[in-house]
Amino acid sequence: MLKELKQIVVDAEKAFAEAADERAVEDARVAFLGRKGRLTLATGGMKTLDPSDRPAAGKALNEAKKKLAALLEEAKKRVAESGAKAKSAGIDVTLPGRQRRLGAKHPVTAMIDDCVAIFRRLGFIVAEGPELESVFNNFDALNTPSDHPSRDPRDTFYLADGRLLRTQTSPVQIRVMMSQKPPVRIVAPGRCFRRDTPDATHSMNFHQIEGLYVDRDVSLADLKSVLEAFAREMFGEKAAIRMRPHFFPFTEPSVECDFTCVMCAGKGCSICKNSGWLEIAGAGMVDPAVLEAVGYDPEEWTGFAFGMGIERLAMIKHGVSDIRYFYENDIRFLRQFR
Numbered sequence: 544m545l546k547e548l549k550q551i552v553v554d555a556e557k558a559f560a561e562a563a564d565e566r567a568v569e570d571a572r573v574a575f576l577g578r579k580g581r582l583t584l585a586t587g588g589m590k591t592l593d594p595s596d597r598p599a600a601g602k603a604l605n606e607a608k609k610k611l612a613a614l615l616e617e618a619k620k621r622v623a624e625s626g627a628k629a630k631s632a633g634i635d636v637t638l639p640g641r642q643r644r645l646g647a648k649h650p651v652t653a654m655i656d657d658c659v660a661i662f663r664r665l666g667f668i669v670a671e672g673p674e675l676e677s678v679f680n681n682f683d684a685l686n687t688p689s690d691h692p693s694r695d696p697r698d699t700f701y702l703a704d705g706r707l708l709r710t711q712t713s714p715v716q717i718r719v720m721m722s723q724k725p726p727v728r729i730v731a732p733g734r735c736f737r738r739d740t741p742d743a744t745h746s747m748n749f750h751q752i753e754g755l756y757v758d759r760d761v762s763l764a765d766l767k768s769v770l771e772a773f774a775r776e777m778f779g780e781k782a783a784i785r786m787r788p789h790f791f792p793f794t795e796p797s798v799e800c801d802f803t804c805v806m807c808a809g810k811g812c813s814i815c816k817n818s819g820w821l822e823i824a825g826a827g828m829v830d831p832a833v834l835e836a837v838g839y840d841p842e843e844w845t846g847f848a849f850g851m852g853i854e855r856l857a858m859i860k861h862g863v864s865d866i867r868y869f870y871e872n873d874i875r876f877l878r879q880f881r
């Protein structure tokens with residue numbers, strides 16, 4: 544009897560281990576634990592035993608039952624798991640489809656495109672220049688004094704060969720004027736670099752859009768009308784501009800141009816420090832020294848130039864409080880601009 548039980552357990556282990564699907568497991572269960580299964584029949588054999596042998600046989604029988612029950616559970620679990628795997632490997636046509644998200648332009652790129660579209664309608668064409676510039680194009684030709692603080696290596700990234708990462712898009716003006724005769728009417732959007740400590744409004748790399756118009760009899764009134772038209776197109780019909788005297792080395796006279804605050808429509812709020820105005824563009828009439836540097840006759844030609852920060856425009860337009868959001872590549876931030 545004990546020997547037979549041992550054999551049953553060995554056979555059952557083999558049968559359950561080999562069962563590959565639910566049906567095979569059920570077959571094995573019937574063969575060993577069913578009404579006419581081998582273990583059930585062995586239980587019936589107890590009656591034929593000598594009474595003194597019964598306790599030992601009973602104990603062995605119980606152990607065999609427990610063992611077989613465990614084997615059955617294990618086999619069931621194994622088959623269920625592999626079944627689930629097989630199902631997931633297949634294609635379930637009843638599942639809903641996965642939606643593919645559409646990409647979108649980065650807010651900085653979108654703002655550049657918007658600006659360019661507005662200036663194109665005003666008759667400007669796009670000009671581009673390299674991000675690696677010569678000191679001449681970035682400073683000298685733009686009438687920047689040799690002791691001007693912006694030239695300091697603490698403010699500007701210089702390369703070992705003497706070139707620099709351009710600190711503004713203005714060198715594109717120089718390149719264009721040196722390569723063609725007036726009239727010139729260009730906008731130059733692009734990336735600039737300064738050694739600023741990054742904070743909510745400063746970034747070591749940022750974008751500007753630069754405008755230049757050189758022709759006969761170009762005046763400050765022309766500059767004002769162009770910037771006014773831009774302000775209305777960008778921020779709505781009610782946007783107004785004002786000009787304040789300022790100083791830049793490459794323009795004379797120079798102005799700082801403010802737009803009506805878009806947050807409060809000019810009433811005064813924390814964004815505009817209660818002035819109702821936001822500083823947007825630096826501009827002015829091209830300094831005769833700059834025209835001379837590129838070989839234009841300042842007696843014959845006059846021109847205006849202006850520059851604006853792209854990130855600043857985008858921050859105002861979309862109410863973004865920190866310039867660093869544009870460069871963190873957080874998909875949750877970028878998704879808002881679709």
Ligand SMILES: [Zn+2]
Binds near residue numbers: 806809810812814815
């Ligand atoms: Zn305001």
